[in-house]
Amino acid sequence: MTADSKRITRWLGGAALTLALLAPFAGSPYASRHGTVDVASLARMVAREEDHVTALELAQWIKDRRPGLRIIDVRSAEEYAAYHVPRAEHIALDSLAAAPFRKDETIVLYSEGGAHAAQAWVFLRALGYERVFFLRGGVYEWLEQVMNPTLSDTTTAARADFAHVAVLSRYFGGVPRSDLAPARREDAIGIPGADSLRRSAVPLPPKSTESRILQVRRRGC
Numbered sequence: 001m002t003a004d005s006k007r008i009t010r011w012l013g014g015a016a017l018t019l020a021l022l023a024p025f026a027g028s029p030y031a032s033r034h035g036t037v038d039v040a041s042l043a044r045m046v047a048r049e050e051d052h053v054t055a056l057e058l059a060q061w062i063k064d065r066r067p068g069l070r071i072i073d074v075r076s077a078e079e080y081a082a083y084h085v086p087r088a089e090h091i092a093l094d095s096l097a098a099a100p101f102r103k104d105e106t107i108v109l110y111s112e113g114g115a116h117a118a119q120a121w122v123f124l125r126a127l128g129y130e131r132v133f134f135l136r137g138g139v140y141e142w143l144e145q146v147m148n149p150t151l152s153d154t155t156t157a158a159r160a161d162f163a164h165v166a167v168l169s170r171y172f173g174g175v176p177r178s179d180l181a182p183a184r185r186e187d188a189i190g191i192p193g194a195d196s197l198r199r200s201a202v203p204l205p206p207k208s209t210e211s212r213i214l215q216v217r218r219r220g221c
Contacts, residue, residue, distance in 0.1 A: 110135035
């Protein structure tokens with residue numbers, strides 16, 4: 001099983017567990033005061049993969065300045081301070097229920113590997129927010145696919161797709177690389193700022209780029 005498959009399995013398991021925990025509240029007085037839980041509807045959304053966005057989709061939304069977009073980092077304050085997606089704001093998982101959201105906002109939640117964000121998605125859906133998604137592979141998917149994408153396929157279609165990804169990556173200060181060509185020592189990696197798209201590239205040998213951007217501790221949630 002690949003690393004991506006393991007992460008996807010973890011967030012699916014997390015979402016399934018949360019749905020199971022919320023099931024007893026469907027139709028209960030608790031639900032009427034605090035939100036409604038249509039477990040069957042949420043399960044269908046998960047099955048149709050309508051509950052999440054990919055890192056590249058989120059990057060395009062940010063670049064396009066999608067109206068009403070709010071990106072929520074549900075990790076710890078320390079992890080948020082160490083690194084976060086551009087325009088993201090920090091709201092702890094246990095504070096989501098009290099957070100002020102508008103019904104017309106598009107909310108994208110993310111965590112380390114995706115599991116906690118998937119659970120947060122269920123919570124907000126239960127509270128009646130409909131335009132809610134979570135980042136499929138968490139901050140790791142953002143780092144791997146947006147900040148450090150790699151071309152490893154020689155097909156024409158793959159090269160065309162990567163050309164688009166490379167433009168998007170460089171917009172955020174990322175370092176698109178190719179396994180098919182010699183690496184260049186002048187490559188640099190840019191780390192996005194907290195609430196802007198300011199970039200400050202730090203020259204690094206390409207082989208050390210991946211270790212530099214994956215300083216975030218891997219805990220899988």
